[in-house]
Amino acid sequence: MTTTTLAIAPATSIAQRRSSTGRVTQLHVLRSEWTKLRSLRSTRYTLLAGIGATIAFAVIPAAINASRWATMSTHDKLTFHPLETSLIGINFAQLAIGVLGVLIMSGEYSTGMIRSTFSAVPKRLPVLWAKIGVFGTVTLLLSVPATLIAFFAAQAVLSGHTLFGQNIALSISDPGVARAVIGGGLYLTIVGLFGLGLGAILRNTAAGISALAAMLFVIPPLLNVLPSSWDNAISPYLPSTAGQAIMQIDHPAHTLAPWTGLGLFAAYTAIVIGAAAILLKRRDV
Amino acid sequence: MIEIRQLTKRYGETVAVDDLTFTVKPGMVTGFLGPNGSGKSTTMRLILGLDAPSAGEVTVNGKRYADHRAPMHEVGALLEARSIHTGRSAFSHLLALAQTHGIPRSRVDEVIELVGLESVARKRAGGFSLGMGQRLGIGAALLGDPEVVMLDEPVNGLDPDGIRWIRDLMRQLAAEGRTVFLSSHLMSEMALTADHLIVIGRGRLIADVSVAEFIRRHSRNVVLVRSPDADELARIVAGPGVQVDVVEPGLIEVGGVTALEIGDQAAAHRLVLHELTPQQASLEEAFMSLTRDEVEYHGTSHNQQTHENEVLAA
Numbered sequence: 220m221t222t223t224t225l226a227i228a229p230a231t232s233i234a235q236r237r238s239s240t241g242r243v244t245q246l247h248v249l250r251s252e253w254t255k256l257r258s259l260r261s262t263r264y265t266l267l268a269g270i271g272a273t274i275a276f277a278v279i280p281a282a283i284n285a286s287r288w289a290t291m292s293t294h295d296k297l298t299f300h301p302l303e304t305s306l307i308g309i310n311f312a313q314l315a316i317g318v319l320g321v322l323i324m325s326g327e328y329s330t331g332m333i334r335s336t337f338s339a340v341p342k343r344l345p346v347l348w349a350k351i352g353v354f355g356t357v358t359l360l361l362s363v364p365a366t367l368i369a370f371f372a373a374q375a376v377l378s379g380h381t382l383f384g385q386n387i388a389l390s391i392s393d394p395g396v397a398r399a400v401i402g403g404g405l406y407l408t409i410v411g412l413f414g415l416g417l418g419a420i421l422r423n424t425a426a427g428i429s430a431l432a433a434m435l436f437v438i439p440p441l442l443n444v445l446p447s448s449w450d451n452a453i454s455p456y457l458p459s460t461a462g463q464a465i466m467q468i469d470h471p472a473h474t475l476a477p478w479t480g481l482g483l484f485a486a487y488t489a490i491v492i493g494a495a496a497i498l499l500k501r502r503d504v
Numbered sequence: 505m506i507e508i509r510q511l512t513k514r515y516g517e518t519v520a521v522d523d524l525t526f527t528v529k530p531g532m533v534t535g536f537l538g539p540n541g542s543g544k545s546t547t548m549r550l551i552l553g554l555d556a557p558s559a560g561e562v563t564v565n566g567k568r569y570a571d572h573r574a575p576m577h578e579v580g581a582l583l584e585a586r587s588i589h590t591g592r593s594a595f596s597h598l599l600a601l602a603q604t605h606g607i608p609r610s611r612v613d614e615v616i617e618l619v620g621l622e623s624v625a626r627k628r629a630g631g632f633s634l635g636m637g638q639r640l641g642i643g644a645a646l647l648g649d650p651e652v653v654m655l656d657e658p659v660n661g662l663d664p665d666g667i668r669w670i671r672d673l674m675r676q677l678a679a680e681g682r683t684v685f686l687s688s689h690l691m692s693e694m695a696l697t698a699d700h701l702i703v704i705g706r707g708r709l710i711a712d713v714s715v716a717e718f719i720r721r722h723s724r725n726v727v728l729v730r731s732p733d734a735d736e737l738a739r740i741v742a743g744p745g746v747q748v749d750v751v752e753p754g755l756i757e758v759g760g761v762t763a764l765e766i767g768d769q770a771a772a773h774r775l776v777l778h779e780l781t782p783q784q785a786s787l788e789e790a791f792m793s794l795t796r797d798e799v800e801y802h803g804t805s806h807n808q809q810t811h812e813n814e815v816l817a818a
Contacts, residue, residue: 255592330586331588332588
């Protein structure tokens with residue numbers, strides 16, 4: 220009896236307050252998705268891993284090369300690439316951020332949260348836009364500073380070492396460097412959104428991560444076994460290869476121009492997200 | 505108010521919901537009853553627009569659910585399947601849902617108190633017991649202070665106190681003029697909570713009646729008679745509307761005649777009675793006999809069916 224009385228009292232208050240709160244708007248859904256993103260421990264850890272990898276994998280090889288510089292062969296010195304070294308961590312970070320993108324959608328399906336989400340926002344598409352907006356912004360705001368820090372830290376380590384009398388460390392004002400470094404952050408952001416689109420289409424974590432890993436790590440080296448004329452014709456247009464053109468400063472053969480490449484990668488991502496939007500609207504949950 | 509018209513849902517070859525038509529009215533508790541797998545959860549998903557109907561339509565307060573600008577104020581739902589991210593705390597879960605409608609944080613705290621989860625609100629929902637998960641789901645359903653409250657098997661995993669709490673809460677919400685729609689596979693639970701019943705089996709409507717009417721119509725009163733002269737007594741009381749079922753030699757079950765009449769008849773014919781016990785068939789039995797044909801997976805139902813036919817023929 221005690222339980223009943225205790226429970227009934229607040230129940231009455233539901234009726235009394237008849238809250239006159241708002242309706243579903245894109246802004247409200249954005250706020251909701253921001254709460255969702257920051258309230259999962261896995262999000263924080265994965266983002267931290269991505270940033271950590273970007274910076275650590277820039278500084279460590281730079282330090283190793285710097286410490287052995289005096290004894291390195293001229294050939295090794297000539298093939299050493301100070302920019303590539305400082306952006307190498309992006310190869311690891313893209314996995315962390317891409318997987319997080321997949322999880323942002325697939326996690327809703329694997330836990331059943333999607334039923335709550337789409338019951339609250341039955342038009343569904345505002346949820347996709349909000350996830351893209353929130354995750355894209357957070358990734359951008361973290362990965363651009365991360366690539367900048369990686370670059371400056373690596374160059375600081377390399378600074379003072381010379382090749383043919385010239386300092387091997389690059390300056391951010393050297394031609395193409397600022398574009399390549401900031402572009403690395405943009406590239407990571409697009410990888411994250413690509414993963415998000417895959418997660419929304421496949422609705423399954425394992426499938427989403429597999430598709431992402433295939434796109435990033437399996438298909439590009441696979442094309443190396445084709446005759447080089449084929450490889451050279453196809454490879455530049457692969458999503459990740461195209462996107463990584465933004466991080467090149469010497470424009471090697473068989474690569475797209477930096478912004479063309481990144482633009483193409485962004486276009487692929489837009490197509491994936493467009494397909495996700497159509498499926499999201501049509502499929503049963 | 506939930507209005508369902510000729511609603512059909514197919515998943516490939518399987519017909520989960522088959523031409524359902526019914527209305528759930530405000531101001532009362534409507535029980536949605538059916539065996540497991542009869543299409544209750546599918547119907548609820550169709551109401552929320554999570555699944556699209558193959559044919560027919562569903563409206564809530566006059567519009568399709570997705571067409572409402574503030575759907576959480578129209579319908580608050582608890583679905584049978586878990587609908588919570590296991591890595592998130594109860595508070596964050598409710599806050600994220602509230603924010604989609606601009607519902608203030610204070611309402612989230614209020615709902616947490618209402619469902620009695622204050623002590624675990626900041627803990628990961630993944631560690632919740634079934635009962636705590638149900639309470640959190642009910643909290644989410646009540647966040648928007650909705651006109652229609654729709655709960656799928658709400659008493660699942662709740663302890664007796666919790667069951668009583670749900671029952672009182674639902675009756676309270678109905679008394680406030682809201683539409684309350686509860687599914688269950690337990691008739692006994694519905695008899696205590698509901699005013700009206702929608703019974704389905706294999707996706708088809710079997711009954712749309714008030715609980716009082718259902719009880720009147722389906723609870724068969726029988727009298728258990730033990731007598732060495734059971735066979736003769738059976739012949740004497742036989743008549744239109746009277747059913748006699750031989751339980752074992754010397755023990756019969758008589759329906760359609762009161763214990764008083766049987767006793768009088770036995771005395772008039774100088775027959776010995778060892779036992780005369782009026783029995784009320786439970787609502788659960790009535791529900792089971794009603795839905796027996798419609799249950800997807802039978803156990804020994806074939807025999808039961810034959811047995812019942814014999815009883816009716818006797």
